[in-house]
Amino acid sequence: xxxxxxxxxxxxxxxxxxxxxxxxxxxxxxxxxxxxxxxxxxxxxxxxxxxxxxxxxxxxxxxxxxxxxxxxxxxxxxxxxxxxxxxxxxxxxxxxxxxxxxxxxxxxxxxxxxxxxxxxxxxxxxxxxxxx
Numbered sequence: 001x002x003x004x005x006x007x008x009x010x011x012x013x014x015x016x017x018x019x020x021x022x023x024x025x026x027x028x029x030x031x032x033x034x035x036x037x038x039x040x041x042x043x044x045x046x047x048x049x050x051x052x053x054x055x056x057x058x059x060x061x062x063x064x065x066x067x068x069x070x071x072x073x074x075x076x077x078x079x080x081x082x083x084x085x086x087x088x089x090x091x092x093x094x095x096x097x098x099x100x101x102x103x104x105x106x107x108x109x110x111x112x113x114x115x116x117x118x119x120x121x122x123x124x125x126x127x128x129x130x131x132x
Contacts, residue, residue, distance in 0.1 A: 062082065081093075
């Protein structure tokens, strides 16, 4: 059981900046945004706050194809997946049902049960394709 986290001004600043961000964002970029707005928050605090928000279910987290941990303020509670533009970061939340059925079927075909997975799809949105 996780311990409830204190709601500090730093965590509130990160929560607000994350809500204003477009799509998924890394801790360093969010830190730069906060500093540009005059905040004195440290980078390590941004990392810790993002991790705490993700653990509390207030933010989604994923690893980009380049290996960076990215975060996004999430409207959907519960298990779901994302379609993310590699160009601009635009993100669509996807219903999990099709992926859940596929994962269970593949697991069963190989004699596995209690299947867990992480599925995020990356591509280019129509706007970024036009620019490219």
